[in-house]
Amino acid sequence: MSRLVVISNRIADPRKTASGGLAVALGQALEASGGMWFGWSGKVVEDGTPGEGDLHVQTAGKVQLATVDLSREDHDSYYLGYSNGVLWPVFHYRLDLADFDSGYIAGYRRVNQMFANKLKGLLRPDDIIWVHDYHLIPLAAELRAMGCQQRMGFFLHIPLPPPLMLAAVPEHDWLMRSLFAYDLVGFQSEADVSHFARYVNTETPADILGEHEFRAFGKTLRARAFPIGIDVDEFIGLGEGRESQEMFGQMREEYSRRRLLLGVERLDYSKGLPQRLKAFRQLLQAYPENLGSATLIQIAAPSRESVDAYAALRQELESLCGAINGNYGELDWMPVRYIHRNVARKRLPGLYRAAAVALVTPLRDGMNLVAKEFIAAQDPDDPGVLVLSRFAGAAEQMKDALLVNPYDTTRTAETMQRALQMPREERQRRHQALLKGIREQDVHWWRESFLAALAAVPEA
Missing domain, CATH: 3.40.50.2000 (Glycogen Phosphorylase B;)
Structure with a gap:
């Protein structure tokens, strides 16, 4: 059985019910495969060097929890600046509240590169990798550049805006091209899938191979709606x-x-x-x-x-x-x-x-x-x-x-x-x-449907 590796900005101990239904649902799959959950530790090192951070690995039952510290500069540019100052407002249709400081994107790239560097040494060849949310859109592209060939899926927990609104993000083309490093991208709603299809058709352009299949940059990507539920x-x-x-x-x-x-x-x-x-x-x-x-x-x-x-x-x-x-x-x-x-x-x-x-x-x-x-x-x-x-x-x-x-x-x-x-x-x-x-469509259905769709992606 392949090991599941979950990557998100913040992690939670899946044994603690206070963590919420998502942690419990992911924890069941992680426990079953002896998996790993990787993300930011939540710690900011005031005098830390940008692009560097200590790696911490601990166990929670059968699950490995791996976390990385962030320097103050990385935290302020990757997390506060680009993720929550640019992507969050734009993806929620609030261009007026976005802070398009060009310096933020450099920190966003740098932290995703650092996460990929720290993660690569922990991966096994047959791992199944599931990346979560807007903080980590380019992570698969960074892992692919390092030679990682594992199956990789991505799930966006927030909305995806229409193409013209998305195009307001500086270097939006790089951001969306990064999604094609994944084998499967999941969205919350059919409206989000429609926005993605329109974007890749008008801005890329991509070849639309089927209702949920797109080809661009030498890669075939599957994109579908997997609405998340509760337990x-x-x-x-x-x-x-x-x-x-x-x-x-x-x-x-x-x-x-x-x-x-x-x-x-x-x-x-x-x-x-x-x-x-x-x-x-x-x-x-x-x-x-x-x-x-x-x-x-x-x-x-x-x-x-x-x-x-x-x-x-x-x-x-x-x-x-x-x-x-x-x-x-x-x-x-x-x-x-x-x-x-x-x-x-x-x-x-x-x-x-x-x-x-x-x-x-x-x-x-x-x-x-x-x-x-x-x-x-x-x-x-x-x-x-x-x-x-x-x-x-x-x-x-x-x-x-x-x-x-x-x-x-x-x-x-x-x-x-x-x-x-x-x-x-x-x-x-x-x-x-x-x-x-x-x-019928609870959080367990969501997890099983996404992982089944990722497993069904043909080998490259």
Whole structure:
């Protein structure tokens, strides 16, 4: 059996459930093959030399965990600069927030070269290599240049923008050419695959050999959608735990006279948080029966707070929440509860279950697993309603949610009202269909489908 080697910017110990469903799912495959997980250690060496970093190898059960330190210069250019200052905003359709500093790309290349150098000595000839996300797009090209011939797959966890937007990235042609060093590239949605096909057809150009097969630069690449899921049973089990049950009980007791609407995400400009608050304000204006009754709990966990765009977003949210509460609140009722901190994963299922409506309304998202976690956490006899942005990758699968355009404040408010008033029979029907879908295409299906497709790629 070939060994699986997973490479991502950050790694997690797959034995720890707090790491989340992805780590658990990858961990099962890694354990089965005696595999290795490779990535950045999370450590920044202030006086380190760019392009150099100490390698650390440890074992976690049958899995090898290999990590590399980054110098301050490498961290700031590769991680903060190019990955999160250029690729993240552009891939989320926010050209206005991208920092196209030409120096960042040099650090991005340098760190990918260093990772390839450190990794090469750990690889075996028959390894199957699975690289994850936008931080590491050129890693396979660097490994190929060093003579590595193993099967290599890549999965992009965030959206891929349309060709003209992608073409705004400096040296986008080099970046996308790097993908042809992989044997298989996976995307979250069919929309992403379509954007990739249009890009390689207009910008490369590539020969399109079939629906999911492209040839350019002397290489044949297969590209398909593999929408990521959650471990449904693991999350349901989490909901039966003490901390989740306590959270559910606390919410039900405190809000016994209220209908809860809930948003849970990182504080990020891609999540559509100001638009969501404005739609909730419109709900209170247009449907006054919700005054004193509907409460929005918005959890926005801290994220990249040193970046100006995030600091400005936090200020805007706090201002909006204050204005809504000031204009509509009563002594015994505040319409918005804004919480700027993390909620422990073990408590989340109880919070989801207490909500009548989940608002998952990003402006752009690769998938969005909160939507799937919310469905898994519900009581099938009296489930809550999912209001989901049509611009989340999850919308392709979760058509029984109430789909909205988060830019349309009035229509989103109307949909919130519809969700709050939805009869139990309709809620049950929609929940049953949504639960069936997330079970059929869960995180294990995602892993097995991708690895099976990679194994099926003909030998070069």
